[in-house]
Amino acid sequence: MIRRVPEGAPIVNAAQMRAAEEALFATGMSQDTLMERAGAAVAEQVSRLAGGRPVLVLAGPGNNGGDGYVVARLLAARSVPVSVARFGQPKAGAAARMAAQWDGPVCDLIAAQPHPVVVDALLGIGIPRPFDDGIAAKLSAIMAAAALRIAIDLPSGRHADTGDGSGRADVTIALGALKPAHVLGEGGAACGHILLADIAVPVPTDVLTIAAPVLPKWRYDVNKFSRGMIAVVSGAMPGAGWLAGRAALAAGAGYVQLVGTAPAEGAPHALVRRTITRATDLEAVLDDDRIGAVVIGPGLGRDEDAHTLLDIALASPHDLVIDGDALTLLGRSVAERIGADRRRVCLTPHAGEFARMFDSAGDKLTATRAAAQASGATIVHKGPDTVIAYPDGRLIVSTGTNPGLSTAGSGDLLAGIIGARMAAGDGGSDPVAAGVWLHARAANHMDAVFAVDALPDRITQEVNACPTR
Numbered sequence: 001m002i003r004r005v006p007e008g009a010p011i012v013n014a015a016q017m018r019a020a021e022e023a024l025f026a027t028g029m030s031q032d033t034l035m036e037r038a039g040a041a042v043a044e045q046v047s048r049l050a051g052g053r054p055v056l057v058l059a060g061p062g063n064n065g066g067d068g069y070v071v072a073r074l075l076a077a078r079s080v081p082v083s084v085a086r087f088g089q090p091k092a093g094a095a096a097r098m099a100a101q102w103d104g105p106v107c108d109l110i111a112a113q114p115h116p117v118v119v120d121a122l123l124g125i126g127i128p129r130p131f132d133d134g135i136a137a138k139l140s141a142i143m144a145a146a147a148l149r150i151a152i153d154l155p156s157g158r159h160a161d162t163g164d165g166s167g168r169a170d171v172t173i174a175l176g177a178l179k180p181a182h183v184l185g186e187g188g189a190a191c192g193h194i195l196l197a198d199i200a201v202p203v204p205t206d207v208l209t210i211a212a213p214v215l216p217k218w219r220y221d222v223n224k225f226s227r228g229m230i231a232v233v234s235g236a237m238p239g240a241g242w243l244a245g246r247a248a249l250a251a252g253a254g255y256v257q258l259v260g261t262a263p264a265e266g267a268p269h270a271l272v273r274r275t276i277t278r279a280t281d282l283e284a285v286l287d288d289d290r291i292g293a294v295v296i297g298p299g300l301g302r303d304e305d306a307h308t309l310l311d312i313a314l315a316s317p318h319d320l321v322i323d324g325d326a327l328t329l330l331g332r333s334v335a336e337r338i339g340a341d342r343r344r345v346c347l348t349p350h351a352g353e354f355a356r357m358f359d360s361a362g363d364k365l366t367a368t369r370a371a372a373q374a375s376g377a378t379i380v381h382k383g384p385d386t387v388i389a390y391p392d393g394r395l396i397v398s399t400g401t402n403p404g405l406s407t408a409g410s411g412d413l414l415a416g417i418i419g420a421r422m423a424a425g426d427g428g429s430d431p432v433a434a435g436v437w438l439h440a441r442a443a444n445h446m447d448a449v450f451a452v453d454a455l456p457d458r459i460t461q462e463v464n465a466c467p468t469r
């Protein structure tokens with residue numbers, strides 16, 4: 001299943017969400033008003049998704065339960081058949097007042113009957129404790145019998161900041177902002193499709209989900225160099241360089257050179273092969289100020305030539321995309337090797353490469369941000385939850401992507417796409433995020449199983465569909 005995740009949505013942790021709500025309460029907004037707003041947004045989606053089927057709302061002891069009672073009341077008002085199974089009782093505050101207003105069918109969770117649609121309002125961003133055995137068994141029976149499980153804010157039992165825990169849903173309606181649990185790792189996948197309910201709580205954050213890019217507009221006198229000239233350094237496994245170069249062409253580069261002692265043969269002829277005699281000859285090829293970006297790493301190998309090619313690329317003044325073996329060659333010395341910020345450097349490690357380069361303490365958001373700040377590079381930390389971190393602390397998360405990308409070579413394509421977008425110059429959205437988006441979007445339009453060689457044509461379609469500025 002390819003999860004749907006809202007684009008350009010804010011992501012905050014539980015403490016930041018609570019602070020945002022407190023700030024709103026300090027302006028005079030009441031907790032009841034906010035809970036009504038949250039419940040109304042959720043009821044709207046549930047009534048659409050339920051399509052007239054009977055709904056069971058599981059209502060817990062906290063404010064998440066309070067939202068659940070509002071949802072039940074608003075669904076009943078729309079003549080949706082709805083009943084409540086309660087787990088504990090909200091003792092005070094808005095949640096207790098919402099529970100008191102529910103005058104429809106209600107029973108204890110342990111006595112609940114299966115329903116086709118279940119709304120999980122047991123636990124939200126409060127710190128979850130494991131359910132005791134009887135409740136856990138009942139809950140899994142109710143969930144297993146449901147055709148549609150909709151979680152309010154989080155699948156109950158998942159920790160908002162880490163996604164750890166055990167709840168699952170088909171659809172999760174995030175309130176006000178996404179939380180790390182919605183996007184990271186197994187917890188993210190357990191949330192199913194994500195909908196964002198706008199409850200008008202301002203959430204200042206520099207962490208967002210990825211959004212469709214705007215690409216730079218061509219001038220009337222555009223030429224193959226101004227469109228983006230890139231050099232892809234080819235190494236011990238020339239097929240990988242070929243893939244990167246092919247993807248760069250697909251992503252709109254005007255001129256792609258494939259440089260190496262034995263660059264891959266074969267179509268497309270639009271790839272300009274530059275065969276060099278010795279690795280040191282790369283220096284002369286890169287002595288060309290029309291080059292907008294150099295991609296190095298895909299299939300580079302780790303032999304002596306690989307070291308030489310990397311040294312030359314690092315010594316050049318060009319923007320760099322560093323991937324694959326080049327990342328492993330840099331290892332822990334990445335910050336000193338890539339040097340000061342006279343040009344843009346993008347590193348694209350998968351989890352294994354990341355661990356060889358950086359300290360992975362904390363969750364993926366925290367670790368990737370720290371790595372970008374320590375290295376001064378933009379980091380694309382790949383995986384089912386790809387985290388892009390910028391040296392200024394901003395983060396963008398791309399998730400909900402076709403798992404069919406888990407094929408050798410798909411990372412090579414990504415490096416080429418990012419190189420092409422970097423070389424295309426400024427004027428549109430950030431080229432690194434644009435590259436990640438185009439790669440994911442193209443994959444999402446493929447079937448579950450596809451050959452990476454087939455992806456570039458789809459990438460071109462996505463590029464052509466993007467707005468320009």
Ligand SMILES: NC(=O)C1=CN([C@@H]2O[C@H](COP(=O)(O)OP(=O)(O)OC[C@H]3O[C@@H](n4cnc5c(N)ncnc54)[C@H](O)[C@@H]3O)[C@@H](O)[C@H]2O)[C@@H](O)CC1
Pocket residue numbers: 018021031034035038060061062063064065066067088122123124125126127128129130131132152153154175
């Ligand atoms: N702060 C606000 O005013 C708003 C909060 N909203 C909702 O409130 C939620 C957060 O509310 P809370 O902070 O009350 O947190 P929860 O609704 O997650 O509930 C936490 C309560 O559940 C208890 N609990 C946790 N695990 C348990 C277990 N295994 N067995 C029994 N009890 C258990 C905790 O001790 C705590 O009392 C959000 O996720 C959202 O749904 C929305 O209504 C919007 C407004």
Ligand SMILES: Nc1ncnc2c1ncn2[C@@H]1O[C@H](COP(=O)(O)OP(=O)(O)O)[C@@H](O)[C@H]1O
Pocket residue numbers: 324350382383384385386401402403404405406407408409410411412413414
């Ligand atoms: N399960 C998955 N779901 C979505 N995307 C994935 C998954 N596994 C890998 N990817 C993506 O596929 C690409 C794989 O890159 P990488 O690991 O470098 O492979 P390679 O070097 O063999 O090309 C990355 O863009 C990564 O984010």
Ligand SMILES: [K+]
Pocket residue numbers: 064120121122123124151152153154155156
């Ligand atoms: K919930």
